[in-house]
Amino acid sequence: MRKLFATMTMLVVFSLVLAACGGGAVPTAEKVIQTVVVTAPAGTPQVQVQVQVAQAPGFGETLAAVQARGTLICGVNGQLPGFSFLDPSGAYAGFDVDFCRALAAAIFGDDTKVEYRNLTTQERLPALQTGEIDVLIRNTTWTLTRDTDNGLNFTGTTFYDGQGIMVPADSGITTLNDLEGGTVCVQKGTTTELNLADAMALNNVTYTPAVYEDVNQTYGAYAEGRCDAVTSDKSQLSSAAKAVLPDPENHVILDVTLSKEPLSPVVRHGDDQWFDIVKWTVYAVIAAEEYGVDSANVDDQRANAVNPEIRRLLGVEGDMGPKLGLSNDWAYNVIKLVGNYEEIYNRNLGPGTPTFIPRGLNSLYTDGGALYSPPFR
Amino acid sequence: MTRRAIASTENVLPPPIERYTLLGWVYKNLFNTWYNALLTFLAVGIIYAIGKPAITWSLEQARWDVVLVNMRLLMVGQYPVGQIWRIWLCLHLLAAVGGLSWGVWIRGYRLWSILFLAAVLGLAWSSSMDGSAARGHLIALDVIALAGFGLGRLGGKRLQRTVINLWIVYFPLVILIVRGMTSAEGAVPVVPSNLWGGLLLTFLLTVVGILFSFPLGVLLALGRRSPLPIIRWVSIGYIELIRGVPLVTILFMAQIMLPLFLPADMTVDRVLRAMVGIILFTAAYQAENIRGGLQAIPHGQYEAAHAMGLSGVQTTMLIILPQALRNVIPVLVGQFIALYKDTSLVAIVGLLDLLGIAKSIVSQPQFIGLQREAYLFVTAIYWLFSYFMAYLSQRLEVALGVGER
Numbered sequence: 195m196r197k198l199f200a201t202m203t204m205l206v207v208f209s210l211v212l213a214a215c216g217g218g219a220v221p222t223a224e225k226v227i228q229t230v231v232v233t234a235p236a237g238t239p240q241v242q243v244q245v246q247v248a249q250a251p252g253f254g255e256t257l258a259a260v261q262a263r264g265t266l267i268c269g270v271n272g273q274l275p276g277f278s279f280l281d282p283s284g285a286y287a288g289f290d291v292d293f294c295r296a297l298a299a300a301i302f303g304d305d306t307k308v309e310y311r312n313l314t315t316q317e318r319l320p321a322l323q324t325g326e327i328d329v330l331i332r333n334t335t336w337t338l339t340r341d342t343d344n345g346l347n348f349t350g351t352t353f354y355d356g357q358g359i360m361v362p363a364d365s366g367i368t369t370l371n372d373l374e375g376g377t378v379c380v381q382k383g384t385t386t387e388l389n390l391a392d393a394m395a396l397n398n399v400t401y402t403p404a405v406y407e408d409v410n411q412t413y414g415a416y417a418e419g420r421c422d423a424v425t426s427d428k429s430q431l432s433s434a435a436k437a438v439l440p441d442p443e444n445h446v447i448l449d450v451t452l453s454k455e456p457l458s459p460v461v462r463h464g465d466d467q468w469f470d471i472v473k474w475t476v477y478a479v480i481a482a483e484e485y486g487v488d489s490a491n492v493d494d495q496r497a498n499a500v501n502p503e504i505r506r507l508l509g510v511e512g513d514m515g516p517k518l519g520l521s522n523d524w525a526y527n528v529i530k531l532v533g534n535y536e537e538i539y540n541r542n543l544g545p546g547t548p549t550f551i552p553r554g555l556n557s558l559y560t561d562g563g564a565l566y567s568p569p570f571r
Numbered sequence: 572m573t574r575r576a577i578a579s580t581e582n583v584l585p586p587p588i589e590r591y592t593l594l595g596w597v598y599k600n601l602f603n604t605w606y607n608a609l610l611t612f613l614a615v616g617i618i619y620a621i622g623k624p625a626i627t628w629s630l631e632q633a634r635w636d637v638v639l640v641n642m643r644l645l646m647v648g649q650y651p652v653g654q655i656w657r658i659w660l661c662l663h664l665l666a667a668v669g670g671l672s673w674g675v676w677i678r679g680y681r682l683w684s685i686l687f688l689a690a691v692l693g694l695a696w697s698s699s700m701d702g703s704a705a706r707g708h709l710i711a712l713d714v715i716a717l718a719g720f721g722l723g724r725l726g727g728k729r730l731q732r733t734v735i736n737l738w739i740v741y742f743p744l745v746i747l748i749v750r751g752m753t754s755a756e757g758a759v760p761v762v763p764s765n766l767w768g769g770l771l772l773t774f775l776l777t778v779v780g781i782l783f784s785f786p787l788g789v790l791l792a793l794g795r796r797s798p799l800p801i802i803r804w805v806s807i808g809y810i811e812l813i814r815g816v817p818l819v820t821i822l823f824m825a826q827i828m829l830p831l832f833l834p835a836d837m838t839v840d841r842v843l844r845a846m847v848g849i850i851l852f853t854a855a856y857q858a859e860n861i862r863g864g865l866q867a868i869p870h871g872q873y874e875a876a877h878a879m880g881l882s883g884v885q886t887t888m889l890i891i892l893p894q895a896l897r898n899v900i901p902v903l904v905g906q907f908i909a910l911y912k913d914t915s916l917v918a919i920v921g922l923l924d925l926l927g928i929a930k931s932i933v934s935q936p937q938f939i940g941l942q943r944e945a946y947l948f949v950t951a952i953y954w955l956f957s958y959f960m961a962y963l964s965q966r967l968e969v970a971l972g973v974g975e976r
Binding site: 272312313323 | 640641643644648649652763765823826827828830831833838841919920921922923927928930931932933934935936937939940942
């Protein structure tokens with residue numbers, strides 16, 4: 195009896211340790227391409243499951259998986275005002291979230307079939323690499339390193355973020371030159387500090403940088419009135435910095451951009467069809483604004499539009515949808531359920547919202563911005 | 572001390588009970604010397620200086636609507652509105668079993684129970700409950716708890732075994748009810764764990780953590796004292812490995828690294844991963860706490876058990892463990908309270924527990940900058956339940972007679 199107990203204890207403890215350390219056997223997260231056949235217990239629906247170890251998805255696999263699952267899994271920040279957050283009813287809302295919804299509308303014709311994953315900065319890229327999420331739409335800046343080294347593809351900019359400057363609304367400052375002789379709060383050792391110095395040198399403005407160790411100190415110093423202005427990414431200024439201010443409504447973000455921070459949805463390498471779907475969903479939203487199609491007039495446009503570009507976009511002519519593996523009314527669904535770029539922007543970041551950011555570069559190319567959709571042809 | 576000495580003390584009078592008027596008490600305790608008087612004034616001054624702005628702020632300046640508007644999110648996260656009755660059902664069951672236990676074991680403490688029930692009623696009548704089903708449920712909670720209490724009192728000791736069994740059944744039942752078991756059309760459809768959140772998720776993580784880490788901890792503690800070298804080494808290795816890393820690294824490992832090692836199509840539920848991380852972590856600490864209790868058992872106990880003809884398993888289960896565990900109740904409960912608070916670390920890995928929801932709601936554009944209100948509310952909830960657990964452990968110690976032998 196005693197021996198039995200001892201043996202049992204040993205078995206239990208040993209298997210626990212094995213379970214706890216089992217993962218350690220694989221030293222790195224490199225792609226091990228290998229097919230494992232897992233046999234499920236008899237009686238379960240799938241008898242054999244083919245499992246591919248950390249392999250990039252093949253052409254069409256992501257869309258097939260999403261359609262089989264019935265929901266799109268979209269990685270978001272979840273805690274960034276204006277971009278993605280939980281509203282009091284428990285639903286996700288925000289600029290990034292609207293692009294998740296647009297993608298679901300394109301695939302399913304239903305913008306609610308999305309499962310959101312809150313991801314932290316550290317988790318976001320691994321979550322995509324391991325296939326936990328289908329697409330990452332989480333204020334992620336498009337850089338060469340991220341686009342190549344991590345096995346990821348950036349699909350196209352949804353928001354041209356960039357370093358901005360916030361000043362008190364009653365200060366009368368509207369351009370960089372108005373800051374002549376002033377003090378600017380900035381975080382130490384960041385590209386932000388260098389970008390500010392470059393921009394000020396280019397414009398021949400003399401100023402005093404007030405340098406602080408971390409973000410909160412920087413915003414805190416500005417809130418206490420120790421500088422005339424504070425600089426950081428615009429999306430940050432509209433949320434994090436305002437959170438520190440006692441009177442956020444009395445501060446404005448200047449229509450000046452000091453650095454390039456293009457935020458883009460991200461997908462995995464390997465599945466070009468999925469890459470195309472995400473890319474063209476973003477373009478459809480931009481094209482809709484270019485052609486003046488919005489959620490209110492989209493039915494009328496589909497019935498009566500004569501412009502062949504609009505007719506192709508809305509699936510009246512041509513077969514744009516099937517080329518992507520979607521139904522021909524995919525873009526119609528996106529515009530009908532989520533809206534065009536202007537509607538998405540104004541709903542989340544437009545004038546009148548607490549997170550107002552001037553459109554600046556995020557205007558159509560015809561209005562001096564950088565938004566430009568390739569032709570739907 | 573000899574028997575005679577004890578007998579001779581029987582006729583000695585007990586020490587007199589001191590009684591004071593309020594003023595007398597104040598004089599004796601606060602102003603008995605000049606420096607104590609000075610200290611008293613200083614302390615009152617400091618309390619006033621800190622307390623007054625805090626109270627003014629919380630009553631006049633704080634915008635508590637960020638908490639009131641998001642109350643459902645803070646309590647159950649994104650749990651589907653149509654299914655919230657299941658959470659209430661769990662609470663009603665809890666009230667019933669809790670009321671029964673109250674009646675069977677604790678009996679007295681009328682003031683505390685009345686205060687508690689009144690607080691629930693007060694919550695039911697507060698203005699934020701207008702037009703919601705919550706009010707009816709809260710009143711029902713009180714009624715059920717009272718009924719349980721009455722039944723427990725009537726049944727008395729005969730019900731003890733039943734109530735213990737009810738508790739054992741309760742927790743698995745709760746997890747089953749919260750998770751659901753049928754597909755979308757059934758009466759209790761499965762609610763995927765990514766929709767669990769708020770206080771609900773905090774509690775589930777805590778309860779699962781406690782239920783599973785405790786037996787694992789006992790096994791590891793026994794293993795570490797085992798005469799068999801492999802078991803001992805494995806136990807020591809496990810305990811020291813886990814105790815050597817912070818919980819947050821284990822959670823990061825579970826959330827970020829684990830999926831890299833698993834096959835691409837195999838995804839382990841994120842909540843489950845956090846639960847396993849918390850269980851493995853707590854078990855290592857509990858093992859050491861329990862080992863402390865085991866070491867306090869004199870060797871004579873083992874020898875006596877052997878002399879009685881008990882086997883090794885019987886000795887451990889019937890003689891050693893009951894005494895050892897009773898000795899370490901304060902440490903065990905302390906660890907469980909720590910576990911309860913440590914669950915807030917899952918907010919760092921993107922799960923929406925109570926703290927995660929608090930972080931989320933302060934990013935709602937209309938509530939930007941209201942961190943203080945949200946975090947203060949969360950702090951109050953953590954304190955309330957931690958204190959409740961500490962109080963229960965005290966009651967448990969009294970009931971088991973710890974420290975009296």
